[in-house]
Amino acid sequence: MLGKLIKHELKATARYFLPLFLIAIVLTPITRFTLWIGNYPKILQFIPTVIVFVYVASLIMVASASILLIIYRFYKSMVTDEGYLMHTLPVSSESHILSKLAVASIWTVSSWLVIFISIFGMFFTPDRLSLLIDKLSYAWFYFNTTVNSSLMALLIIEIIFIVILGVFTAPLIYYASIAIGQVISKNKILGSIIGFFIIQVVSQIISVILMVPVGFYGDRVSDSANSMLSFFVNFFFPVTILLAVFTQIILFGITDYIFKKKLNLE
Amino acid sequence: MNPLLECNALSKRYGNVTALSDINLTLERGKIVGLLGPNGSGKTTLIKLINGLLVPSKGQLLINGTAPGTETKKVVSYLPDKTYLNNWMKVKDLLNFFEDFYYNFDKKRAYDMLEKLHINPNDSLKTMSKGTKEKVQLILVMSRNADLYVLDEPIGGVDPASRDYILDTIISNYNENSTVLISTHLIADVENVLDEVIFIQNGRINLQSSVDDIRMKEGKSVDAYFREVYKC
Numbered sequence: 001m002l003g004k005l006i007k008h009e010l011k012a013t014a015r016y017f018l019p020l021f022l023i024a025i026v027l028t029p030i031t032r033f034t035l036w037i038g039n040y041p042k043i044l045q046f047i048p049t050v051i052v053f054v055y056v057a058s059l060i061m062v063a064s065a066s067i068l069l070i071i072y073r074f075y076k077s078m079v080t081d082e083g084y085l086m087h088t089l090p091v092s093s094e095s096h097i098l099s100k101l102a103v104a105s106i107w108t109v110s111s112w113l114v115i116f117i118s119i120f121g122m123f124f125t126p127d128r129l130s131l132l133i134d135k136l137s138y139a140w141f142y143f144n145t146t147v148n149s150s151l152m153a154l155l156i157i158e159i160i161f162i163v164i165l166g167v168f169t170a171p172l173i174y175y176a177s178i179a180i181g182q183v184i185s186k187n188k189i190l191g192s193i194i195g196f197f198i199i200q201v202v203s204q205i206i207s208v209i210l211m212v213p214v215g216f217y218g219d220r221v222s223d224s225a226n227s228m229l230s231f232f233v234n235f236f237f238p239v240t241i242l243l244a245v246f247t248q249i250i251l252f253g254i255t256d257y258i259f260k261k262k263l264n265l266e
Numbered sequence: 267m268n269p270l271l272e273c274n275a276l277s278k279r280y281g282n283v284t285a286l287s288d289i290n291l292t293l294e295r296g297k298i299v300g301l302l303g304p305n306g307s308g309k310t311t312l313i314k315l316i317n318g319l320l321v322p323s324k325g326q327l328l329i330n331g332t333a334p335g336t337e338t339k340k341v342v343s344y345l346p347d348k349t350y351l352n353n354w355m356k357v358k359d360l361l362n363f364f365e366d367f368y369y370n371f372d373k374k375r376a377y378d379m380l381e382k383l384h385i386n387p388n389d390s391l392k393t394m395s396k397g398t399k400e401k402v403q404l405i406l407v408m409s410r411n412a413d414l415y416v417l418d419e420p421i422g423g424v425d426p427a428s429r430d431y432i433l434d435t436i437i438s439n440y441n442e443n444s445t446v447l448i449s450t451h452l453i454a455d456v457e458n459v460l461d462e463v464i465f466i467q468n469g470r471i472n473l474q475s476s477v478d479d480i481r482m483k484e485g486k487s488v489d490a491y492f493r494e495v496y497k498c
Contacts, residue, residue: 004366015354084350088317089367090339261321265314 001091005099010106013073017107020065021114024058028121031055055122059115066111070104071174075192079182083265093259097175097252104171146225151233158237165244172251173199179258203247210243268331270295270414270445271316275325278311278469285311286469288325295413296442298459300488301449303466304496309449310347312466313418316447317344329414340369343412347419349399351391357402358387364406376409379435383428397423404432408439415446421455433459453489463488465495 034051077086078096086096143152177199181192217235271293278286286308293299303309314320315327318334329338351360357380364371380387383401391399400423407415417436421429437459440446450456463480465473472495477488484491 001367008363008366012352012354081346081348081350082352084319084344084346084348087319088339088342088344090336091367092336263319265319 002095002099005091005095006102009073009099009103012077013069013103013107016069017065017110020058020062021110024055024062024114024118027051027055027058028118032122059118062111062114066104066107067170067174069107070100070171071178074100074171074175075178075188078259079178079188079265081265083263087259087263087265093256096259097255100175101168101171105167108167108171147229148226151226151229154233155229155237158233158241161241162237162244165241165248168248169244169251172248172255176251176254179255182264183258183262199251207243210239214239268328269293270330271447272328272331273312273325274328276315276322276327277324278308278315278320279323284469286315289469289471291464291471291474293414293445293447295445297461298437298440298446298448300453300456300460300463301447301466302453302463302488302492307466308469309466310418311469313344313346313416313447313449316414316416317342341413343407343410343415345404345407345415345417345420347422349396349403351399351403353392354390356388356390357385360391360402360406361387364409368410370411372409372411375439376405379405379409382431397425397428400424401428401432404435408435411441411444413444415440415444417446417448419450420448421450421452426455429455453492454487457488460488465492467496 031051031054034048037048040047076082078100087093173196177195178188178192180195180198181190182188183191184194185191214236217231269292271291273289273291276286276289276291277284289312301309301312311320315322316329316334318339327334329342332338334342355363361371361373361376364376365373377387380402383405385398385402385405391402394402400420404417404420404424407417415436420436421432424432433456436446436448448456448460457477460477462474462476464471480486480488480491486494
């Protein structure tokens with residue numbers, strides 16, 4: 001059932017994302033070509049300006065669309081009239097949330113890829129690429145010679161974890177806000193906004209409390225690169241990861257509990 | 267065999283407002299039952315409880331001996347009094363959707379009914395009138411081989427000419443093991459198909475009786491009797 005939910009959710013969202021992605025990808029060579037022509041007569045100089053503007057706007061759209069559509073889809077299908085259909089399917093509320101989350105992550109990551117490909121396509125030349133590779137290999141060499149290599153490996157793994165977890169956190173915050181919103185207010189949109197602020201305030205308070213011990217540890221860190229790095233790798237990042245996992249479980253649990261016990265469709 | 271639907275001391279409160287209070291009710295298989303009551307009497311609350319969209323405040327509700335959940339949703343086919351369909355979908359997309367999620371969905375039956383009511387499966391819902399959408403919803407719901415059909419105001423927005431076809435559809439699509447629960451204000455229209463009626467008022471059940479008994483004992487139609495009981 002989870003697979004079927006994901007399939008239908010992908011279908012329902014692809015009709016927004018694919019055209020947007022296509023626009024950004026198609027505009028890339030057009031913009032580059034327009035700029036490559038260079039000398040425009042005075043009267044035609046508006047052309048590159050307009051095209052660059054449209055191109056940048058399309059990238060901004062791609063970057064912001066995923067989060068906006070993640071919120072919109074969840075709201076529409078879970079707590080408005082469409083909820084009557086979704087919540088009476090023979091599917092657990094865990095599957096509903098997981099399917100929405102999976103599809104949200106797929107679109108978030110693909111938007112990053114589209115933006116990356118587009119920017120790469122915009123600025124790529126062999127010279128620039130080899131310059132970039134030079135700089136990166138120098139940075140890599142510098143790190144390798146100054147920093148303990150096992151710390152380095154751990155650092156990379158932890159950063160990957162943080163990025164992956166980061167993809168899930170934002171949608172889960174919005175899901176919980178929407179779930180809380182329909183419980184606390186007749187006006188579900190207003191309620192969701194209040195729910196969002198409640199979650200923000202609570203998580204701020206908790207992270208401030210948790211940052212106190214981090215501050216104490218941080219005071220004992222010396223200035224050497226290895227000591228700094230080991231503070232991050234052995235303490236700060238693991239705490240961040242644990243905190244993220246903990247937050248996500250709580251947010252998932254709140255949404256799931258509300259859908260099971262406190263659903264309030266009109 | 268467990269009864270199809272069983273409510274024991276079932277109560278539902280929203281904050282301080284009591285929507286249902288101490289309901290005891292048993293529905294057997296193979297009946298068409300009218301759930302009749304004025305606005306705000308608790309009909310929709312009971313229906314939402316049956317479908318697991320609400321959780322009881324007290325007491326219990328069992329379908330085939332199980333509390334509402336994933337298992338009961340497989341065998342309950344529910345028509346809400348809302349348009350719950352995605353506007354961007356085509357009718358045939360919806361049929362595929364139902365086929366994917368409900369193992370008891372009979373696609374052929376759905377296509378037959380669409381044809382009878384002159385609805386094109388390739389039309390998208392946003393081009394349809396409210397009444398046509400309601401027909402599509404009813405077709406989806408009645409094309410399932412469910413144990414319990416719960417229809418909340420199934421004919422309210424449909425023209426009288428189609429009402430007869432829809433009622434016929436309802437009668438001809440349920441079998442001896444399934445029961446249809448219809449909530450409606452339009453008693454006169456459905457009266458002839460009902461086996462049993464439940465009168466509900468202020469969150470309590472006033473009467474559960476067979477239609478024949480009402481006609482025999484009271485000497486009047488259910489519609490006339492309803493008007494008498496609920497006279498303002």
